[in-house]
Amino acid sequence: MKRRELLVSMGAGAGWLVAGVGSIGCRPRAGEPAGAAAPDPPRVLESWLERWLAAFNDPDLGVYARFVETLAPTVRPYVDDDLAVREVTGGFELLSAQVTGPQEITAWVKDRAWDRRSKVVLTASGPDRLDDIAFAGAPAEGTLPRLDQDAAIAAAKAKLDEAARAGRFNGAVLIARGEQVLFSAGHGSADDARALPVTPSTRFCVGSMGKAFTAVAIMQLVEQGRLGLADPLARHLPDYANRSLAERVTVEHLLTHTGGTGDIFGPQYDANAEALKTTADLVRFYGAREPAFAPGSRWGYSNYGFVLLGAILERVTGKPYEAVFQERIFGPAGMSSTSQASASARATAIPYTGAGATGRKALKPYEGLPAGGGYSTVEDLHAFVVALRRGALVGAATLAAMTAPKVAAGTSHWGLGLAVRTCNGESFYGHGGSAPGVSGDLAIYDDWVTVVLCNRGHPAAVVAADFIGARLPAG
Numbered sequence: 001m002k003r004r005e006l007l008v009s010m011g012a013g014a015g016w017l018v019a020g021v022g023s024i025g026c027r028p029r030a031g032e033p034a035g036a037a038a039p040d041p042p043r044v045l046e047s048w049l050e051r052w053l054a055a056f057n058d059p060d061l062g063v064y065a066r067f068v069e070t071l072a073p074t075v076r077p078y079v080d081d082d083l084a085v086r087e088v089t090g091g092f093e094l095l096s097a098q099v100t101g102p103q104e105i106t107a108w109v110k111d112r113a114w115d116r117r118s119k120v121v122l123t124a125s126g127p128d129r130l131d132d133i134a135f136a137g138a139p140a141e142g143t144l145p146r147l148d149q150d151a152a153i154a155a156a157k158a159k160l161d162e163a164a165r166a167g168r169f170n171g172a173v174l175i176a177r178g179e180q181v182l183f184s185a186g187h188g189s190a191d192d193a194r195a196l197p198v199t200p201s202t203r204f205c206v207g208s209m210g211k212a213f214t215a216v217a218i219m220q221l222v223e224q225g226r227l228g229l230a231d232p233l234a235r236h237l238p239d240y241a242n243r244s245l246a247e248r249v250t251v252e253h254l255l256t257h258t259g260g261t262g263d264i265f266g267p268q269y270d271a272n273a274e275a276l277k278t279t280a281d282l283v284r285f286y287g288a289r290e291p292a293f294a295p296g297s298r299w300g301y302s303n304y305g306f307v308l309l310g311a312i313l314e315r316v317t318g319k320p321y322e323a324v325f326q327e328r329i330f331g332p333a334g335m336s337s338t339s340q341a342s343a344s345a346r347a348t349a350i351p352y353t354g355a356g357a358t359g360r361k362a363l364k365p366y367e368g369l370p371a372g373g374g375y376s377t378v379e380d381l382h383a384f385v386v387a388l389r390r391g392a393l394v395g396a397a398t399l400a401a402m403t404a405p406k407v408a409a410g411t412s413h414w415g416l417g418l419a420v421r422t423c424n425g426e427s428f429y430g431h432g433g434s435a436p437g438v439s440g441d442l443a444i445y446d447d448w449v450t451v452v453l454c455n456r457g458h459p460a461a462v463v464a465a466d467f468i469g470a471r472l473p474a475g
Helices: 041-057 061-071 073-089 149-165 207-223 243-248 251-255 267-275 279-286 303-317 321-333 378-390 396-402 460-471
Strands: 092-101 104-111 117-126 129-138 171-177 180-187 189-191 407-409 412-414 419-423 426-435 438-444 448-454
Touching (some): 041 061, 041 117, 041 129, 061 073, 073 129, 073 460, 149 171, 149 180, 149 460, 180 378, 207 251, 207 396, 207 426, 251 303, 279 303, 303 321, 321 378, 419 460, 426 460, 438 460
Antiparallel strands (some): 171 180, 412 419
């Protein structure tokens, strides 16, 4: 889902109920008998939405797989991701829809099983071919009553138990108030082959949540005066291949995803993955390319930007970035189960994609980079938050700078390496992460902390995190 997920503004008041389609299902369908009037493009698109939603919601997951195979072959590489979304959400209820382009229809839908709303955009080239399906999710802002502490935790426990029984949740959850853990639990299987259950001590790949560690390590160097936010990349990587880019992109641009430095994943990466194991490998491979946009001109999420921050860490400290993490973050915070490597003597969850007991597929474990992909537990991530708030990792002024909203990105903002968002009207900071078979979410409110880690792909973690966060007491 990561390649096709939209980054859009979808907060309260963004216009969920948009006129334009009327009653989906009462329009002429594509492929009518010869002699019938040819359907106009809007009606073809409306028919596509009806057909797609029926296939997506069908209890037989094979119906959707066959729909994609036959009618949307360009989406075939992502069908397992889509089926995972179907399993997690329980399907979608249509709220409204609108034709938004000559070949495009946009629908607003609600998860059947959770609070989340989503925007779904279908792009079709005619009555017989659907070219793309793009999703973007958002929490249900301002619509849910908050509960007292005991009721909120009871509601979270009941919902997670229900979702686990239905196969919609597989992972670990922790809820804390300040430094006190009030609830933690594991649900489902960490490793099907070994019949290993998930517990709060199970290690999961955290995906891009690991960017928070890179950001903290960079800001430690800033505090020490060994690095400046305004420093250009060229100051610390003078041998960088694209000299013009290196002279314009700053450390702050990289932390706020405004450097235009782009991604690392895609066909090029896939074709060369065996040779791209280290930070240095990636910098050599991508260092000559041009920016996706002028540095500082706008926001654009960049995995490669955090690889560059890792390269800066290594150049300034003279140590591998993994050693920097261990010495400066994991050790001081007491994160004994956290590392960049998948191999460990401790129980580690296998990532799974697809859906259903027979459709799940085990994936090869990921390995960490400065852009994420390392391993941790919900317990260790709470320990990270405790150390961060105590001032054991960075000072109070630095943490305030990291969590101040600097750059808008849809309904979210970014500080210095951390996302700043709201859930049901309450502000929080933290970081999420997702990849095939992996999803996680860390949300740090004024009083509360929620941590969710799953060995299923997006949106498995965020729907649970938002459900919990929306019901916790305010303030």
